[in-house]
Amino acid sequence: MALKLFELVGTDAGRPFSPFCWRSRLALAHKGLSAESIPWRFTEKSALAPYGSEKVPVMLDRDRAVADSWIIATYLEDTYPDRPSLFGGAGGRAMARFLNAWGDIAIVGGIFPLIIADIPNNLATVDAAYFRQSREARFGKRLEEIMAPRDQAVVGFRKSLEPLRQTLKTQPFLGGDAPNYADYIVFGGFQWARVVSPFRLLEETDSVYAWRERLLDAFDGLARNSPGYPV
């Protein structure tokens, strides 16, 4: 297979969980491209060194390496222009940059403290130790302390989804009638949470819940068929 994608996993190599890798995985599916998945773990920095990156996703297209989910998306759009568009034109490509930032801050950043202490349960000892040390240094407290108020904190997270909820009042996807990269940006965060944590982020009556269901079903259930907790 010409395409390969390094994807973050833990003890189970068949359970990729990075929100950024999921963006790329869904972008590939949108383009109708299949890629060989290369499982990668937090402490395997040396495996990525030849490609000039310290983080996943890294995609290989024959002898070309492309790192960073946004760069991968634009690479796929430019390299495979005859396949379904990820952005729906130049305006969508520019605005998806904003969605990418909102996805990083409100979704990935918003979910992280709600699931952070569940993540090491998915990791081998060496990776769990690396994760705990690096993230506790970043937040300045223990993972368990960060996550402790999640039953209250999730209320604020749900409130922060209001722009998404407003959008879904008039269209089924951020991309309009069908999903595009804007949806994969945001959904990647929810899929990450689903894979690593049993914590319920959304109420069933929420239109964002229904939207997530549609994304779980996309591409013949690509995301739903990947192992995870019930949502």
Next chain:
Amino acid sequence: MALKLFELVGTDAGRPFSPFCWRSRLALAHKGLSAESIPWRFTEKSALAPYGSEKVPVMLDRDRAVADSWIIATYLEDTYPDRPSLFGGAGGRAMARFLNAWGDIAIVGGIFPLIIADIPNNLATVDAAYFRQSREARFGKRLEEIMAPRDQAVVGFRKSLEPLRQTLKTQPFLGGDAPNYADYIVFGGFQWARVVSPFRLLEETDSVYAWRERLLDAFDGLARNSPGYPV
């Protein structure tokens, strides 16, 4: 002139201030269209009744009335397809829906408590009374109480702009290399504040400040030449 736009004003008919009317005014400029401005005040509900709306903007295109800033934008895009695109394609149009919701919630909703008690200073007695009564009922407190903590609250507002700031790291406008409707959505809120309040929303070192400067200068200074406070 074939096009007319009802715009919210106060005592000064030449000082339109609604964030939603500014979205439409800039959309018209983007399309290279001029429209006669019809000054409208909060208590002049009867002037809009024939057009089936209680709020501005309402745009008249000969005998056709179009209400609501989003509907006006899509109407202009569809009616004048040969003029510069407001959305840059179908993807941009879909994603602009999200920007519209974010602009309503984070920008208009974020700025409102920071300037709310300054607004009546711009209004005639009858409109000021209407504004005070309706908004105090909505918030459940006096305008002055809502605005009192603004020196602290503005810190949170500035923080909420982070997705915009991240986007501006790689492109000068939300629309990419040039502004489009995504920019007008967000800028409309800043222009509203500039017209009605001396309160300084942004620090000069902020990339959002520089972006706002670019929008103030767009279309030969359309927004900057409209009366307002220094920003």
